[in-house]
Amino acid sequence: MADHYGTHMAETAVGMPSRQVLASLHYAYPTAIFLYYMVASTIAVCTLQTRSSEHNHPRRRAITRLLMLVIITYFAQLLGLAALGFVQHLFPPADQDTIIGLLSCALAYGVVFAGLSDAANPVWYPYLGPFGMALVLEPTIEVMSLKARPTGPLNYAEVFDISTVAVRYLTVVLALALYFEGNRTSGLETGTDSERQGLLKTNGHAANAANTEDQPEESQQGGYGATSDASTDDSQSSDTDSDENPYQRRERKASEQMEKRLKEKGNWVTYAKSFVVFFPYVWPVNRRPLQIRVVLVGICLLAMNFLNVLIPRQLGIITDSLSGNNDKNPWTEVLIFAGYKLVASEAGLSLLRQWLWIPVEYYSFGAISTAAYSHVLNLSSDFHDSKSSSDIMMAIQCGQSISNILESICFRAVPMLIDMVVASVYLSAIFGPYEGFITVATAAVFMYIATRMIAALKDARRNEVGAWYKEHYVRQAGIQGWSTVASFNQIGHEEDRYSAAVEDRVEKTQKVYFGYVLAYAFQFLVVLSGLLAGAFLAVYQITHKQVSPGTFIMLLTYWAQMVSPLTFFAGLGKSISRDLLQAEQLLEIMQTKPTVFSNEGAPDLQFSGGKVRFDNVWFSYDKKKDILKNINFTATPGMTVAFVGATGAGKSTILKLLDRFYDVTKGSIEIDGQDIREVDLSSLRAQIGVVPQAPILFDDTIINNVRYAKLTATDEEVYEACKAASIHEQILTFTDGYNTKVGERGIKLSGGELQRVAIARAILKRPSMVLLDEATSAVDTETEQRIQEALRKLCEGRTTFIVAHRLSTIMNADRIIVITGGELVEQGSHEDLIRANGKYAELWSKQVFVKPKDTKDEEDPDGKTVAKGRKPPNIVNDLSPEATSSEIAKVKSTPTSAGQAASGSDDTAAKSDDKQDRSGHKKEV
Numbered sequence: 030m031a032d033h034y035g036t037h038m039a040e041t042a043v044g045m046p047s048r049q050v051l052a053s054l055h056y057a058y059p060t061a062i063f064l065y066y067m068v069a070s071t072i073a074v075c076t077l078q079t080r081s082s083e084h085n086h087p088r089r090r091a092i093t094r095l096l097m098l099v100i101i102t103y104f105a106q107l108l109g110l111a112a113l114g115f116v117q118h119l120f121p122p123a124d125q126d127t128i129i130g131l132l133s134c135a136l137a138y139g140v141v142f143a144g145l146s147d148a149a150n151p152v153w154y155p156y157l158g159p160f161g162m163a164l165v166l167e168p169t170i171e172v173m174s175l176k177a178r179p180t181g182p183l184n185y186a187e188v189f190d191i192s193t194v195a196v197r198y199l200t201v202v203l204a205l206a207l208y209f210e211g212n213r214t215s216g217l218e219t220g221t222d223s224e225r226q227g228l229l230k231t232n233g234h235a236a237n238a239a240n241t242e243d244q245p246e247e248s249q250q251g252g253y254g255a256t257s258d259a260s261t262d263d264s265q266s267s268d269t270d271s272d273e274n275p276y277q278r279r280e281r282k283a284s285e286q287m288e289k290r291l292k293e294k295g296n297w298v299t300y301a302k303s304f305v306v307f308f309p310y311v312w313p314v315n316r317r318p319l320q321i322r323v324v325l326v327g328i329c330l331l332a333m334n335f336l337n338v339l340i341p342r343q344l345g346i347i348t349d350s351l352s353g354n355n356d357k358n359p360w361t362e363v364l365i366f367a368g369y370k371l372v373a374s375e376a377g378l379s380l381l382r383q384w385l386w387i388p389v390e391y392y393s394f395g396a397i398s399t400a401a402y403s404h405v406l407n408l409s410s411d412f413h414d415s416k417s418s419s420d421i422m423m424a425i426q427c428g429q430s431i432s433n434i435l436e437s438i439c440f441r442a443v444p445m446l447i448d449m450v451v452a453s454v455y456l457s458a459i460f461g462p463y464e465g466f467i468t469v470a471t472a473a474v475f476m477y478i479a480t481r482m483i484a485a486l487k488d489a490r491r492n493e494v495g496a497w498y499k500e501h502y503v504r505q506a507g508i509q510g511w512s513t514v515a516s517f518n519q520i521g522h523e524e525d526r527y528s529a530a531v532e533d534r535v536e537k538t539q540k541v542y543f544g545y546v547l548a549y550a551f552q553f554l555v556v557l558s559g560l561l562a563g564a565f566l567a568v569y570q571i572t573h574k575q576v577s578p579g580t581f582i583m584l585l586t587y588w589a590q591m592v593s594p595l596t597f598f599a600g601l602g603k604s605i606s607r608d609l610l611q612a613e614q615l616l617e618i619m620q621t622k623p624t625v626f627s628n629e630g631a632p633d634l635q636f637s638g639g640k641v642r643f644d645n646v647w648f649s650y651d652k653k654k655d656i657l658k659n660i661n662f663t664a665t666p667g668m669t670v671a672f673v674g675a676t677g678a679g680k681s682t683i684l685k686l687l688d689r690f691y692d693v694t695k696g697s698i699e700i701d702g703q704d705i706r707e708v709d710l711s712s713l714r715a716q717i718g719v720v721p722q723a724p725i726l727f728d729d730t731i732i733n734n735v736r737y738a739k740l741t742a743t744d745e746e747v748y749e750a751c752k753a754a755s756i757h758e759q760i761l762t763f764t765d766g767y768n769t770k771v772g773e774r775g776i777k778l779s780g781g782e783l784q785r786v787a788i789a790r791a792i793l794k795r796p797s798m799v800l801l802d803e804a805t806s807a808v809d810t811e812t813e814q815r816i817q818e819a820l821r822k823l824c825e826g827r828t829t830f831i832v833a834h835r836l837s838t839i840m841n842a843d844r845i846i847v848i849t850g851g852e853l854v855e856q857g858s859h860e861d862l863i864r865a866n867g868k869y870a871e872l873w874s875k876q877v878f879v880k881p882k883d884t885k886d887e888e889d890p891d892g893k894t895v896a897k898g899r900k901p902p903n904i905v906n907d908l909s910p911e912a913t914s915s916e917i918a919k920v921k922s923t924p925t926s927a928g929q930a931a932s933g934s935d936d937t938a939a940k941s942d943d944k945q946d947r948s949g950h951k952k953e954v
């Protein structure tokens with residue numbers, strides 16, 4: 030064996046133990062650098078320190094160059110040894126430990142160098158550690174090597190070697206000095222030491238609060254994500270992207286959410302802990318058979334690791350038996366090989382693993398989807414009003430990504446890592462440490478190149494997704510808006526638009542595709558170089574009879590097997606971060622708490638007539654602008670209360686508060702003396718029947734849609750409800766009668782039919798209280814008459830709240846409440862309010878006395894003259910304030926006749942005089 034300087038160890042006076050120590054140091058030093066760097070970098074990333082530094086170290090460039098110089102000195106030493114070997118005809122020119130040590134140090138510092146070059150704002154301790162080790166270990170190794178050489182004067186090679194080590198040592202010292210000097214200077218300049226202290230908020234407390242809290246949100250995020258982190262780049266770039274498609278918007282929102290949560294949690298570890306909510310869905314808790322399956326899957330994976338060694342090894346044995354290098358029977362060996370292949374194949378362990386795993390996987394997918402769906406359904410109106418339904422549905426589907434992350438780590442990354450470690454150890458054992466080094470070096474270079482290339486393709490990929498979405502939207506717009514396209518004669522325009530979008534997408538896809546092909550080509554070249562180096566070494570050892578020819582075949586097979594784990598690892602970070610972003614969207618939903626809920630153990634609503642009291646009710650949707658202000662009124666049992674007022678005044682909001690779609694911000698709502706927040710939500714809603722402004726039906730048959738109000742209702746009950754809602758006859762005229770499908774959201778029904786089906790539903794429910802929100806807005810007056818009849822049946826004896834713009838609909842209400850700008854400005858019966866000559870009288874007069882404008886010749890908006898005496902294009906209300914007053918005066922003198930004028934029905938007018946409410950209670954006016 031040759032020592033550091035090419036002289037044979039055996040000739041020196043150094044004892045065995047120190048030689049062993051020296052040999053171990055050659056391996057331990059680069060290993061320590063590598064491990065320290067990896068662990069320190071991981072800690073820095075996990076504790077988010079890499080995101081803290083907002084300005085660069087002033088000497089960073091110089092330090093990076095010095096690090097490069099350190100690597101060069103190792104190659105210089107190797108070149109020196111090669112020159113010595115060449116001159117002295119020594120091969121190998123030094124002992125194997127020294128050469129491997131130098132090569133490994135060059136590789137380890139190479140990894141550190143690559144990390145420093147790539148980091149946007151590095152945290153320095155992962156890079157300083159190796160320098161610190163060098164300060165101690167470099168002289169130690171050198172001194173021990175000098176001790177190991179024979180006594181006598183130094184030759185040129187030894188002088189060169191010592192000088193190179195000295196240069197390296199000085200380089201390391203200089204790099205450290207520059208770091209501390211730069212740190213001190215920048216500290217003096219800025220007055221802070223952000224590089225060492227700049228940790229982010231932990232659990233809501235900012236370590237660098239002074240730095241971050243004064244800044245606007247954007248700038249905080251900017252500094253925050255100031256690494257090369259993809260997600261932050263995405264969020265920032267897409268913020269300014271006006272062409273953001275839903276995919277990009279979702280990704281941006283998820284990545285912003287992730288940033289926010291990371292900021293709150295302080296590090297990745299606590300961040301990852303927030304995903305613990307998914308644990309019961311991923312791990313089959315309380316399902317022993319499934320748990321056993323998971324364990325068996327683990328055993329299968331270990332068996333696969335084992336087979337990955339056995340198969341190449343067996344090929345080597347077969348080759349050796351064929352070439353007579355061993356005395357084994359090739360027939361038997363081939364059979365054993367076939368056996369291994371069978372076990373490792375899709376028909377063997379893989380099949381078994383899938384069989385074991387599929388129920389677990391689907392358990393998890395099913396459990397997450399069901400839990401997410403149920404959670405979403407139980408969230409309150411504020412959530413549903415603020416989220417797009419497509420985003421919610423996407424997020425529920427993203428449940429799969431949680432199990433994907435675990436599967437990637439547990440069932441792919443871990444076994445592949447085992448494969449790679451086993452490969453380098455096994456190859457080192459067979460061919461010696463050089464082969465192990467070649468394997469590790471190839472893997473490191475491969476991963477570096479592959480991850481860089483994937484990162485370089487990020488923009489191209491984003492453009493491709495954008496183009497894909499654009500194509501999708503152009504197509505969808507053309508098809509969905511076909512009638513608009515056709516009626517505006519724009520088919521040609523849409524065709525051009527679509528073909529341009531397709532062309533753009535195809536061009537961008539090609540770019541990405543070619544990028545991937547190029548990336549694979551580079552990866553292949555790296556693997557080929559490693560394979561070539563490994564194969565040369567093997568050939569050398571075979572020709573020197575150190576190993577058998579069969580091992581060559583084993584080596585080739587092993588290398589071929591390693592490409593797929595390497596490719597997987599190169600893309601692992603990307604796929605995990607994509608899955609995490611998707612899981613983030615679901616996590617956000619799962620962590621949203623309903624704002625309207627039943628208190629623990631809340632009693633059921635005890636309904637006794639339906640007395641409703643609004644006591645000083647205030648409400649705001651966004652906690653900023655008050656939508657309802659100080660609303661006070663009481664509705665006695667069976668009373669019909671109508672809300673009128675301008676659009677946006679807050680009428681529908683009052684109904685939503687009654688049904689507890691939202692809770693009041695201040696004040697309270699009581700039903701029969703019970704605060705509705707104190708009773709069980711479901712028992713409250715069970716008492717209330719709603720006919721909404723825009724009823725939504727399910728894409729199902731009419732009968733099923735009506736029956737939705739009471740799932741146990743018989744067909745007869747449904748028919749009765751439809752008869753009561755004056756829709757039965759009409760349904761019978763449909764092609765399939767009650768089995769007619771209503772289309773998505775009831776699109777196949779007319780507005781009036783839709784509203785009557787909604788009324789039938791409410792009738793079938795037989796609620797104790799009724800809320801009608803513009804229930805007859807979509808029907809003509811004749812149909813309305815019939816619906817009024819239906820509604821009368823529905824509301825009979827029930828406390829009813831009506832919102833209506835058409836005042837004729839509500840003039841018979843026991844109480845009319847006028848809402849203006851969220852405030853209750855008037856209340857009373859129709860007659861009282863008309864007499865009061867306030868807001869209601871004004872609204873009433875405008876609706877009653879609508880008549881054509883004076884039909885003198887005038888110009889229409891296009892400048893064309895409209896001839897006098899002809900019917901003008903619009904009927905408008907032309908009452909002047911004076912005219913209004915005089916009309917109201919008339920109304921005041923003959924209220925009943927005004928009622929008749931409005932309703933056109935003696936019957937309804939007669940009822941307006943009825944001071945007794947429908948349940949026999951005296952009206953509370």
Ligand SMILES: Nc1ncnc2c1ncn2[C@@H]1O[C@H](COP(=O)(O)OP(=O)(O)OP(=O)(O)O)[C@@H](O)[C@H]1O
Nearest residue numbers: 414650651656674675676677678679680681682683
């Ligand atoms: N979910 C919501 N989130 C935020 N603001 C809302 C929401 N729903 C309604 N608003 C706002 O609250 C105000 C009152 O709305 P509301 O629907 O109660 O009015 P309305 O009097 O019933 O109007 P219309 O007669 O047109 O139905 C409006 O300004 C509206 O923009």
